[in-house]
Amino acid sequence: MSMDEYCGDVSDSVELQKDKLLGGLLADGFDERSCFSRYHSASYGKGLSGNPSPYLISRLRKYEALHKECGPYTESYNKTVKDLRSGHVSDSPACKYVVWISYSGLGNRILTLASAFLYALLTNRVLLVDPGADMVDLFCEPFPHGSWFLPPDFPLNSHFSKFDQKSDQCYGKMLKNEATTKSTVPSFVYLHLAHDYDDQDKLFFCDEDQTFLQKVPWLAVRTDNYFVPSLFLMPSFEQQLSDLFPNKETIFHFLGRYLFHPTNKVWGLVSRYYQAYLANADEKLGIQIRVFETGTGPFQHVLDQILACTLKENLLPDVIRKGDLVNSSGKPKSKAVLMTSLSSGYVEKVRDMYWEHPTATGEIIGIYQPSHEGYQQTEKKMHNQKAWAEMYLLSLTDALVTSSWSTFGYVAQGLGGLKPWILYKPENGTAPDPACQRAMSMEPCFHAPPFYDCKAKRGTDTGALVPHVRHCEDMSWGLKLVDSFSSQ
Numbered sequence: 113m114s115m116d117e118y119c120g121d122v123s124d125s126v127e128l129q130k131d132k133l134l135g136g137l138l139a140d141g142f143d144e145r146s147c148f149s150r151y152h153s154a155s156y157g158k159g160l161s162g163n164p165s166p167y168l169i170s171r172l173r174k175y176e177a178l179h180k181e182c183g184p185y186t187e188s189y190n191k192t193v194k195d196l197r198s199g200h201v202s203d204s205p206a207c208k209y210v211v212w213i214s215y216s217g218l219g220n221r222i223l224t225l226a227s228a229f230l231y232a233l234l235t236n237r238v239l240l241v242d243p244g245a246d247m248v249d250l251f252c253e254p255f256p257h258g259s260w261f262l263p264p265d266f267p268l269n270s271h272f273s274k275f276d277q278k279s280d281q282c283y284g285k286m287l288k289n290e291a292t293t294k295s296t297v298p299s300f301v302y303l304h305l306a307h308d309y310d311d312q313d314k315l316f317f318c319d320e321d322q323t324f325l326q327k328v329p330w331l332a333v334r335t336d337n338y339f340v341p342s343l344f345l346m347p348s349f350e351q352q353l354s355d356l357f358p359n360k361e362t363i364f365h366f367l368g369r370y371l372f373h374p375t376n377k378v379w380g381l382v383s384r385y386y387q388a389y390l391a392n393a394d395e396k397l398g399i400q401i402r403v404f405e406t407g408t409g410p411f412q413h414v415l416d417q418i419l420a421c422t423l424k425e426n427l428l429p430d431v432i433r434k435g436d437l438v439n440s441s442g443k444p445k446s447k448a449v450l451m452t453s454l455s456s457g458y459v460e461k462v463r464d465m466y467w468e469h470p471t472a473t474g475e476i477i478g479i480y481q482p483s484h485e486g487y488q489q490t491e492k493k494m495h496n497q498k499a500w501a502e503m504y505l506l507s508l509t510d511a512l513v514t515s516s517w518s519t520f521g522y523v524a525q526g527l528g529g530l531k532p533w534i535l536y537k538p539e540n541g542t543a544p545d546p547a548c549q550r551a552m553s554m555e556p557c558f559h560a561p562p563f564y565d566c567k568a569k570r571g572t573d574t575g576a577l578v579p580h581v582r583h584c585e586d587m588s589w590g591l592k593l594v595d596s597f598s599s600q
């Protein structure tokens with residue numbers, strides 16, 4: 113072998129390793145067989161959209177070292193748990209924690225877990241995850257030297273389902289009772305950041321309140337919101353966030369690709385389906401359908417809306433309803449369309465249309481739907497494994513159409529680094545016109561943000577304070593991050 117060939121081989125293997133580790137986002141050294149998806153996802157043609165900042169990569173490595181030092185059953189963890197049991201707080205505990213309580217549907221859980229991890233990064237806390245009914249069956253461990261799952265003997269495990277806004281340890285209630293003004297720091301505080309949180313709970317997003325919370329060793333959070341946009345409105349986090357994410361619309365994309373790796377069971381569902389139906393197509397389109405109508409579908413206006421959007425935006429070709437086949441020499445271009453819906457009716461109608469009529473472009477269109485479960489089953493193990501596989505499959509497409517308000521779609525677009533076309537929410541059983549619009553960014557929407565100016569202590573429009581936090585396309589009161597340069 114010549115020196116040039118040798119150098120070429122070495123540089124190829126270095127490049128391959130870089131791709132495998134997603135440009136340094138992932139840590140090396142995991143047992144590949146325990147989680148095939150971690151290092152194999154790059155081979156499905158989905159690298160990262162953009163490069164993670166050197167600061168983000170260094171912070172992730174520092175976090176992994178902290179998790180190794182403070183994770184379950186380490187000396188520091190055991191001491192802090194002992195303090196938690198006794199209610200005593202050490203002057204300066206070596207490790208502080210944020211505990212994520214498993215709550216809500218799978219899309220919400222993925223988005224909130226990413227939010228909690230970013231908060232842990234910003235506050236030098238260790239993230240520990242309540243395994244709930246099925247988190248262990250869905251996600252591989254993301255950190256190389258210790259589990260992120262709470263041990264079964266964690267003292268608060270039996271209390272998670274009982275925590276609410278009336279709990280004495282709830283931060284909102286503590287503020288109402290002026291308990292935070294006392295000199296004693298509690299061993300733990302419950303943060304209620306779900307959609308029904310009140311004005312006191314929302315003060316979590318104020319710097320003054322973070323000063324108090326910083327002293328508390330254990331924070332337990334329940335949320336069904338992607339609350340990242342509001343962290344960007346807090347002056348104390350501003351510089352760190354700017355260094356971590358110079359491009360403001362890559363937060364969930366990078367954190368999602370770092371944290372969420374399907375277990376081998378789920379990866380089997382993803383890889384078998386992908387190889388069977390999607391791998392050989394010239395182009396791949398994802399269409400995610402979430403219908404909020406009452407009654408049993410499929411609904412004609414929803415089908416009309418899907419077709420109006422995909423045809424107008426040239427995502428799908430029109431068909432020739434009269435006349436003969438289009439004569440095309442050579443191999444026709446193929447497009448695989450992956451449709452996800454709880455109902456099979458929409459897929460059957462679109463599939464029939466492309467079977468019964470030739471396309472105006474001569475393209476061959478294949479329509480595929482992995483599952484149709486009939487209705488959402490939030491706690492059912494196999495249902496959630498299939499739902500997670502479908503989100504991941506959608507993220508592997510080249511272009512994506514999603515439904516308004518759907519966290520399922522947010523996860524797919526974020527993991528895939530895709531700016532989707534969003535189907536407007538139909539009103540009164542009619543298809544909206546226009547049917548859809550292109551998203552400003554690939555970031556998810558924060559559905560229930562606070563509208564409060566912490567400094568002025570009065571209400572304000574939090575979607576009009578800085579150029580990179582705007583109101584969502586699909587929910588006018590929601591907030592989402594955009595890159596203020598790319599979205600001009």
